[in-house]
Amino acid sequence: MKKRSRRGAARISAIWLIVFLVVALVGAAFGWIAQQDAAQARSSHQTAVSALNVSEARFEGERQISRDISQIFGYFNPSEAGSRTVVDAAENGLESLKVAFVDMNSTTATFEDAVPVVIAQYAARGKAISDLTSQVTDLRSQITAARDNLTSVSGDKDDKIRELQQQLSDAENQARDTEADLQGRLAAAQADRNDKDSQLRSARGDIDDLERQSERDKTAATTRMAHMADSLKFTKEPEAADGEILAISKALGIGWINVGARNRVNRGMIFHVISGKPGSDFLKGWCRVISVEETRSEVTFFSIVDQFRPIVPGDIIYNPVFDPTGVRNAVLVGRFSGVYSERELKLLLESIGITVQKRLDQETDYLIVGAEMYVDIHNDPVEEPIQPSELPVYKEAQAQGTQILSIRDVRQYFKK
Template identity: 35%
Template sequence: MGSKRGAAHVSAIWLIVAGVLFLFALAFAFIAQSDMSTAQKSRDAALADKAEAESRWEEAQEVRRNVSLMLGWYDRDSVDQSSDVIEAKAALGVLRTTFSDLTDADPDFQSVLPKVVASFNERGRRIAELESQIQTLKSEVRSANDAGAQVAQQKQDTIDLLRQQLGDEKSAAESREGELTDRLATAQDQVSERDQEVRNLRIAATNQKRDSEETVRLKDARILDLTQKTRFVRGDFANDPDGKIIEVSDRLNMGWVDIGARNRLTTGMRFRVESGSPADRRFLAYAEVVKVEERRAEVVFSGKIDPLARITRGDVIVNRLYDPQGTRNALLIGRFSGRYNAKDLRTLLKRIGIHVQDELSHTTDFVIVGSQLYSDPETNEPLDEPRDPTDLPQYRDAVAQKVIVVSLQDIEEFLRGAGGVGN
């Protein structure tokens, strides 16, 4: 009976050792599967270990029945109830250390094993999910490879087409090269001819520039001369006195001035009579020339604004159009009719030494602006609407050339009426 108990004790120890080894194998499989990067290899190793463990499990069935007596799965009627409790508790402690789900509330292997199996199944499920993901990724890789192959084929087709086009272009380029070579030779001949023409043109341009510079020099001299000629109507000189009152007859409303025929004075000219004091130059009346002597002229006064203002000896006369020295040129722009038509105006201006030109030139001293036009000045055709003289090209050109502009009202102020033309 004692030998049987000793044999049973030895068998129980070996059964416990086998169980512990089996649990260590399960723990090793669980830990090995925590590495995601080697999941596939770990799975294969785990399956191999599982197969080996299952083989051992079949061999250790008898041993397991004996171990169950210690772990709580035993037949209460059995006479052999001896076991190594210390070793069983040590193995149980190792399980608690390996599996974090086990606690001190699990007193024996019967309560521990379900949790170990559940944890192992969870790892198996996760492995299955990873395998599914691997299959999905493999499918995506195959699709990407197929798409890459299609793109590569399209690329090759494009390359073949471009090579064909390049060959065609090369052939066309060679043909075009011959044509261009011939055209280049012709162009070079033409360039030589054009170079000679350019040289000739440069010589002509140099000569023309020299002539133009000479023309400009002459024009500048002419402008300087005209500047001096028109000095009497510009700036501070425009309103300088042209003469003085030397005698006055209040009863006859007449008087004498100190300029005459030697000053190119003619009958019919009108002057503004202003007070002789430079500090108080104010308008008094108009003085119209009725008789001209060598050094003096008789005038008739009219147009007084203030009947009480007296014209006295020493008062001055002013006419911005009057020039006692040179001949000036004027241009008529616009319509002239009624009191002053163009013909009569030309005659009156001629009397005071002003020549009327037919067109604007660099010798034009001033322009006289008339009324609105009702017919085209070039074709004499009626206009749909009256045209203002300031809209004419001649007027704009005159303004651009800084020619002095004189209105018809200024002419009426300083000249007699049309009735005096024949006097």
């Protein structure tokens, strides 16, 4: 039994020895392979480093060339190290050069093409400057000659002054003689004055007659003013409303009023809305006509005064320049432009029953004044704008009491 145990132990030791030798051989093999790979990697690294150094040297050379070109060509930021020419800026510079030098055309694509043209035009301009310098020299010579001539003329002027002073002395002597003669005539004139006094007394009688006539004319003018006051009631707040609110859509902010095309209502006309409660004159807001039918109009509301007192059906509307029945005449003076050109203003006035006249007369109710004018009555340009208030028709309207309205008064209640 003991011998068997020794042989088994010997077998196990031999096996482990074999295993150890195999492992050692495998490790040695792997070590040799790893050493070969490391050597090859070091060789590849050295080759890559050498190639990198060559590329960096070539890149630095190209970069230095780019810097040198940028230093000469420009269009770069000098505050940044290594800054190079901005291509877009250089192209813009070339286009500006083409604009400045008219001889360049679309075939001039580079600065190399542009430089000969610039040099040629610069030389031409230098020659032109030289010619102008010669002309300036000639003109200076002419000025010197003119100054010499002026000195000569000044001497002649002094001689002339002395001659005139002598003539003045002679004239004074003659004036004294004339004075004596005039005194004699004055005595005769005093006698004639007495005759004129009697004529004056007669003229005063005529003046009294004229004053009486003036009083009669004044009475007639007062009557006309009263008539005009009646025809101009539209410029004041009417005693009765122009209409009332029929219905309202709170969601859309619109409503309907009970006046329409039959009442000369136009799209864009503006009314202010007053509370419909008896005895109340509270201004609730404004409404603008956006659609017109025969007997009613659609409006939109704006500038609501108090959100807690909204516009409701039954509230009343006013427009001081709205008159659904009256017949009136107007004359336009000044310049009308923008939204209300003269043609548009005439159409608006005709739509509300106002006839536009060509000339002011006794039947004219309004003079509507526009902006200053830059041409005269013959359509010739003027140096200073002409104010409508400086025109004769304006002063005539004032003299006969015609109502004068500014275009702003019309715009306030009529929007487009």
